[in-house]
Amino acid sequence: MAQRNAANSMGGSKMASLHSTSVAEPVASPPPIAPPIRLLFWALWLIALGLGLVGVYQRWLLGHLPAGYGSFVPWGLWVAIYFHGVGIAGGAFLLGAGGFLVGLPGFRNPATLRTVIVLSVAAVIPAFLGVWLDLGHMERAAFIFFSPNFNSMMTLNAWMYNAFIILAAVCWLLTFQRRSAWLKPLLAPAILFSIMFPSQSGAFFGVVEAKGFWHSALLPMLFLASAITAGGATLLAVRILLGPGAESAADHEAAVRRLRAVTLIGLTVYFVFEFAEFSIALWNPDVHAPAIELILRGPYWWVFWIVHLILGGILPFVLFLTRRSNAWLIAAILVGVCFISARLNVLIPGQAVGELEGLQDAFHHERLKYIYHATPMEYFVGLFLLAVGVAVFFLGSKINDVAARHFGLHD
């Protein structure tokens, strides 16, 4: 009954009626989504998967030929998706597992921790898949484990993600024990990794001295801030959609409010950092900052102004300031989706400015240009990655339910 009251206070009678099933089934509630919306969601998922499979088939059959990246802009949409995915994974885990570790209301239940772990894995698996498809020799991906070069930030990053996945998987298993003496101790290094790998994602670009726009100590901080923001927002959206589950309604509401606050702070910090970076670069009226000018006035100006600033920043900020949880849900989804623009706006402009003037005109070819347009194949594969992420989360949640029942847990 308490859950129903809380649901009423947060989202109105429709949410309350949908939450009512969670009273009978305390382990995990079904999503509080009306059947027509659920049907629409799965129809969209099927479309994404179908188009995605077309993209994957093209990638498999034709290699990199249908892709838009080249040698001067060697990384495109998939790499942006990769960094966005691992950012969500790190941010969501940091907040969810951190809350569990310190016993915050709404986070201290092992069932909630399992959801957090599944969300992190569901974000990181498509990210890996995306970057794997981006490799010139996919069959050699394991070389990074057998012949690693730890001077490379890419190696350090890959090892840390994998250490994180292993630790998260062990923690997930330990959540099924009634009283594990190792769960919290293992969560501590996993949390440390979840802080380190989003920061390293920034360092991944920051250490590239050749690219003036990337070579900044601020970049790891920006990436960490965006990971916490996007991860917090995604976790918030999932928590609102799934309802209280095994938590009490009051705890659930406390968790939602806390995640909203974290996301709001994250948004503020990110945009302050970004303002700092841009304003310093552009302060001198005669300055030439080509990468930033590309972001603000280039062919993809709308990615910054509309997707990043308006849809990913201002609109969610305003929605978060309201008292309606439905508005918070929309805001969280907007941040979770639109913050990929934060990655794109670092990734592409950084590459699109060459150090040697005239190099682009020295030898003419489509793959030797400082301009990048993602192709339909790349977008299709992007949809595939999204569909995989959703499927992994859905399946993971089902496995959580089944396993909890198997172990007779009511958390």
Add this chain to the structure above:
Amino acid sequence: MTMDRRELVKAGALTAAGVLATGALVARARLDRETGDPQGEGTVRQLTVLNNIEPRFDEDVLLRMQRDLVKAMAKPVEQRRWVMVIDHRKCVGCHACTIGCVAENKLPPGVVYRPVITEERGEFPNVHLKFTPRPCMQCERPPCVPVCPVKATWRRPDGITIVDYDKCIGCRYCLTACPYGARTSDFGLHYMDGAAVGADGAAVMGPEQKLEDLPNYEYGKAWSRDGHRSPVGNARKCHFCLHRLEVGQLPMCVTTCIGRATYFGDASDPDALVTELIAKNNVYTLLPHKGTSPRVFYIA
């Protein structure tokens, strides 16, 4: 905090172990810079090229450079210091070096090792063109090497940075790390893709005739691109025609330069032509502020 003391100690120990392990891996990578390349007397080449041709004071600089090359190859690899000197005053922008390189290394579309950058300077009518051939700079501190996640690229003892095509995973991190844009990725394109074929297409363009599937001989090995095999999918770069040096031939771009604007040789030899050119001229390097110490010098 809901952790008891025992859990806290375990958490601290595990976290510290994680941090220490990471630090140890990075430190070990920093200290262990050995490439495993052969060195010493086993790398000496006693080449007989030009044995029967007497040096003349007015001989072509190509012959002079080839003599320098033969002399350098008679030293162990670690004692050679290959450099290239490019004289802007002599370069006419003919792109023969670019094309010679494409032909020698059978480069596919979108892959180029030595483009020539053209700059127009001044204002009409006082204008002039400046041509800057841009091979790999073979930097003494190559930024492309440490970023490779699988040790597929390294700097040889003679200073040439190479790529192991069998090891490269095609992540393209090295492409972003090179400030000179000297690395390009082989995306698997062919010049004959989409070419019109007539009734005799099978005979002319059949598998046995498909020129682009014939191997190239970079790094002294036959590489066939047929069936998406390496170097398709790899990062590729200029290697000063290492496979030619090994048999006493100058890099193709040097040989094909119609203005004799490109010089090549061993800068550790005080009598070599390149050493003379570097000492006598006001040479400069590209993007010196990047701190890469290039081994390609330009005479302005």
